[in-house]
Structures are given as structure tokens and as C-alpha cells.
Amino acid sequence: MTDAAAELILASVRRPGSKAPLDVHLRGGVVAGISPAGTLAHKARPLRTVDCAGRFIIPGLWDEHVHFTQWALHANRLDLSAATSAHEAAAAVGRFIAADPAEGTGPGHPITAVGVGFRDALWPDTPTLAMLDAAAGKRPAALISHDLHCVWVNTAAARRYGLRVDASGLLREEPAFLLTRELGRLPDAVVDGWISQAAKDAAARGVVGVVDFEMTWNRDPWLRRMAAGFDSLRVEAGVYPADLERAAAEGLRTDREVPGGNGLLRTGPLKVLIDGSLNTRTAYCVDPYPFGGHGLLTVPIDELRALLRRARETGFVPAVHAIGDAANRVALDAFEHAGIGGRIEHAQFVRREDFARFAALGVVASVQPAHALDDRDAAEANWSGRTDRAFPLRSLLDAGATLALGSDAPVAALDPWAAVSAATTRSSFDGRDPWQPQEAITREQALAASTRGRDTVQVGSPADLVLLDADPLAVPDSGLAAMPVAATLVGGHFTYDGGWAASQG
Numbered sequence: 140m141t142d143a144a145a146e147l148i149l150a151s152v153r154r155p156g157s158k159a160p161l162d163v164h165l166r167g168g169v170v171a172g173i174s175p176a177g178t179l180a181h182k183a184r185p186l187r188t189v190d191c192a193g194r195f196i197i198p199g200l201w202d203e204h205v206h207f208t209q210w211a212l213h214a215n216r217l218d219l220s221a222a223t224s225a226h227e228a229a230a231a232v233g234r235f236i237a238a239d240p241a242e243g244t245g246p247g248h249p250i251t252a253v254g255v256g257f258r259d260a261l262w263p264d265t266p267t268l269a270m271l272d273a274a275a276g277k278r279p280a281a282l283i284s285h286d287l288h289c290v291w292v293n294t295a296a297a298r299r300y301g302l303r304v305d306a307s308g309l310l311r312e313e314p315a316f317l318l319t320r321e322l323g324r325l326p327d328a329v330v331d332g333w334i335s336q337a338a339k340d341a342a343a344r345g346v347v348g349v350v351d352f353e354m355t356w357n358r359d360p361w362l363r364r365m366a367a368g369f370d371s372l373r374v375e376a377g378v379y380p381a382d383l384e385r386a387a388a389e390g391l392r393t394d395r396e397v398p399g400g401n402g403l404l405r406t407g408p409l410k411v412l413i414d415g416s417l418n419t420r421t422a423y424c425v426d427p428y429p430f431g432g433h434g435l436l437t438v439p440i441d442e443l444r445a446l447l448r449r450a451r452e453t454g455f456v457p458a459v460h461a462i463g464d465a466a467n468r469v470a471l472d473a474f475e476h477a478g479i480g481g482r483i484e485h486a487q488f489v490r491r492e493d494f495a496r497f498a499a500l501g502v503v504a505s506v507q508p509a510h511a512l513d514d515r516d517a518a519e520a521n522w523s524g525r526t527d528r529a530f531p532l533r534s535l536l537d538a539g540a541t542l543a544l545g546s547d548a549p550v551a552a553l554d555p556w557a558a559v560s561a562a563t564t565r566s567s568f569d570g571r572d573p574w575q576p577q578e579a580i581t582r583e584q585a586l587a588a589s590t591r592g593r594d595t596v597q598v599g600s601p602a603d604l605v606l607l608d609a610d611p612l613a614v615p616d617s618g619l620a621a622m623p624v625a626a627t628l629v630g631g632h633f634t635y636d637g638g639w640a641a642s643q644g
């Protein structure tokens with residue numbers, strides 16, 4: 140993957156905002172030279188040259204916060220949120236199964252067809268076992284409701300999972316939770332295949348790397364995938380507190396390369412959750428929620444401080460999940476107390492007096508701008524009168540903080556252009572006014588926060604690059620989320636090119 144021999148000229152590219160075509164020489168995984176178009180081609184040795192026809196070049200994009208396995212599972216589940224009746228949901232399952240190749244043979248096959256997000260409260264008809272049998276046939280099918288408290292199964296699924304269901308085919312509460320957990324347990328080969336596809340899809344959006352906060356001992360699954368040839372993305376695999384001592388004992392350190400990872404795998408931060416979420420009203424807040432309570436601080440302050448001190452001793456950068464303004468204050472206090480910098484994940488709601496503390500303490504704000512638009516109504520309902528400091532991207536930047544953009548996939552789609560669009564427009568282009576538009580940042584700022592601070596492609600930059608079919612500084616606001624990506628390179632190798640570059644030999 141990172142073989143030092145890879146050498147290539149990207150001919151006729153342009154930097155955003157510029158008309159001057161350039162040739163970019165890649166060697167040994169870095170940008171070795173940049174010169175006016177046409178001048179590099181005259182070198183003595185013939186090099187593979189890809190004519191990029193004036194496409195725009197930017198540094199490779201990172202998604203700083205994903206749950207990659209959950210995202211891959213999500214991408215292979217059927218979204219039933221639009222079904223307006225049980226019959227419609229069943230019909231969608233029938234079409235999904237007809238189109239889904241996950242048949243195969245061997246243990247665990249055929250893979251259970253899983254649907255998610257159905258809302259039966261308003262359906263005119265009621266789900267039945269027979270209805271889902273008719274749609275899914277012998278293929279096990281399990282449909283998880285929007286609120287996760289109900290699962291609708293067919294006879295084949297009941298048989299596979301040893302479930303007792305009546306003619307409704309519905310499981311509720313504990314049996315539903317148990318089955319939902321079981322549905323996430325799939326053969327490694329199936330999950331790895333889905334992950335490989337999800338990574339290719341990410342590369343097709345310009346992503347060169349992800350910070351993966353999958354909630355598990357995450358190194359070994361990634362080593363297995365790398366050994367099997369995974370090469371679409373760089374991965375920084377996070378560690379959770381329960382595994383900190385094991386990770387330290389095995390020589391893992393944040394940012395350190397993991398042996399056996401083909402040069403693509405590094406250890407990520409230590410992820411520490413200290414509060415809940417806005418939608419469940421468990422984000423820990425200074426002021427009470429309209430229905431009472433301040434949310435939850437899920438780790439006592441002393442324990443958090445001890446954990447951050449231990450992170451410092453063992454070479455781990457803490458990434459503290461903090462959504463509410465009280466949780467952000469607690470997290471900043473703990474960083475200060477432990478004498479270590481790091482990251483706060485989400486930073487959705489922050490006291491004004493805390494904005495400047497991010498920079499002062501060396502704490503990066505790892506933010507997911509698409510949530511600002513998905514959660515605007517929940518924020519207005521729960522943080523009423525204070526949402527001028529909700530998802531405060533501009534205020535954090537103005538106070539000197541470093542921003543790092545991400546998706547929190549599967550909560551939002553793993554697509555950095557959705558994040559860049561939300562961060563710069565604060566609009567979903569759905570007819571509503573932009574939300575708290577004073578907190579929008581510029582495109583240059585959003586791109587820098589998606590490229591680990593690399594503003595532009597320069598000599599010495601990693602050969603992790605994206606070629607675009609449009610100038611990201613010039614497309615209209617409404618077109619930014621759908622930015623056309625022409626090619627992506629990691630370490631000087633194409634991970635995506637839509638076929639046009641490969642056809643040039």
C-alpha cells in the first residue's frame with residue numbers, strides 16, 4: 140500500500156480558486172514536486188502520468204468520528220422510515236431481498252434481512268407473521284422499529300433465533316432488545332465484506348482516513364481486514380477505558396502505527412463518554428431541561444481526572460464525549476487538572492466563558508456539523524433561548540480553537556461534504572431558514588477542519604489527495620453537499636477514480 144516505489148505525475152490539476160494548471164509529482168507517498176503544467180513531463184525518466192484535465196486538487200479528507208462497523212451494518216439494512224403501512228413495509232422487504240446478494244452458503248447464511256426505522260403507530264393495518272412470510276419467503280427477516288422497542292419477524296427468523304411469536308410476528312421490550320443485539324452478530328466474513336464496501340464508498344466521497352470509535356477492542360478486527368488486503372482508507376482505531384491497560388501493555392499509543400497494518404492502521408484516541416445525548420435529554424446541562432433534570436454526568440469527576448492522568452502516563456490522547464454545556468465544562472476542567480490536551484467529541488452546547496479554554500488547554504473540538512441541522516428542533520425545545528451557543532463552530536474558531544469535522548456515522552452519513560455544507564451554510568436547503576447562521580464558518584475553514592489543517596497541497600504534503608470535478612470554493616451553497624469527487628489517492632495510490640484514471644494505464 141505505502142510502497143515507496145509508487146511514482147506518478149498528476150498532470151494538469153488546479154488548486155481551488157486558481158486558474159493556473161499544475162503538474163504534481165508523487166513519490167514515496169508524498170508530494171515530491173509541483174510545477175506549472177507541462178514542465179514535469181520533460182523529465183528524463185518516463186513516469187506514469189495521469190492527465191487530470193484541469194480538475195481541482197485538495198488534501199485528502201478525514202472523518203474524525205465514525206463507528207465504522209455500525210455504519211457498515213446500517214448501510215446493509217433496509218430503511219423503512221417512509222413506509223406508511225404494514226403492507227408497504229412488507230413489500231419493501233420483498234424488493235430488498237430480491238435485490239440483496241447476501242445469500243451465500245455456510246453457517247449464518249442466508250443472512251437475515253434486517254429492516255430499521257418503521258413507525259407502526261400511524262399505520263392503518265397491523266403487522267402479521269403471515270404478511271412478512273409472504274414477502275420474505277424462506278429468508279429470515281427482522282424489522283426493528285424506530286424506537287427500538289419492537290421487532291417484527293417472519294417464521295424463518297423465529298426458527299433461526301429460537302423465538303416464540305404469535306400471529307402478529309411482533310416481539311416487544313426485552314425479547315426485542317435481545318434479538319436486536321443478536322442481529323449485530325454476524326460472521327466476520329460478512330461484516331468485513333460490508334466494511335470493505337463502505338470504505339470504498341467513503342473513498343468515492345474523497346475520504347482518505349477515519350477515526351473509528353467502534354465500541355469494542357478494535358485493533359484485531361482491523362488487523363484481520365488489513366491482512367486480507369483492505370487498502371481503501373487510513374484507520375485510527377480508538378480505545379475505550381475498559382481496554383486502556385491492555386492497550387498500553389500491548390504497546391499501543393495514540394498516533395503510533397500498529398504493526399501489521401500495512402502502514403494504514405494507527406491507534407486512535409482514548410474515548411471517554413461523560414454524558415448522554417440531546418435527543419434523550421441526557422446531555423449534561425447547566426440549566427434544567429423544560430421537564431426537569433440537568434441530564435446525566437455518567438463518570439464522576441474524580442474518576443474522569445484519574446482516567447485522564449492515566450491516559451497521559453500511557454501515551455493516550457483523551458477524546459471526551461461531551462454534549463451538554465455542563466459536560467463540556469467538566470471535560471475542560473478535567474483536561475486542565477490532568478495537565479493534558481486532547482479532544483472533546485461533539486461539543487454541541489458550550490458556555491461562552493469556555494470557548495477560549497479549548498485553545499488555551501490544547502483541546503480540539505471534534506464536531507459533527509450535520510447534527511446541527513438534524514437536531515435544531517430538539518435544541519430549540521430543550522435549550523430554548525440559549526441556542527445561539529449551540530453547535531458554536533464560528534465562536535470556537537474565533538476563540539482560537541482547532542476544529543475537526545466528522546459525521547458520527549451511522550448517526551449521519553459518512554460523507555464529509557455533508558459536514559462541510561452544514562458547517563458553512565447551517566442549512567439543509569429544505570425551505571427553512573438557516574439555523575443560527577452567525578455560527579457558520581467559511582469553506583476554507585471547513586475544508587481545513589476536514590483535512591487535519593492542511594489548507595492546500597504543497598511539496599512535502601502526504602500523497603493523500605482528492606481530485607474534484609468542481610471548484611469547492613466556487614460551487615453554489617446548494618451544490619456543496621453533492622460535490623462531485625473525481626478521484627481519491629492514499630499514499631499515492633488511487634483508492635477511487637471512477638475508471639477514468641485507470642484507463643490511462
Ligand SMILES: [Zn+2]
Nearest residue numbers: 204206352547
Ligand atoms: Zn459517536
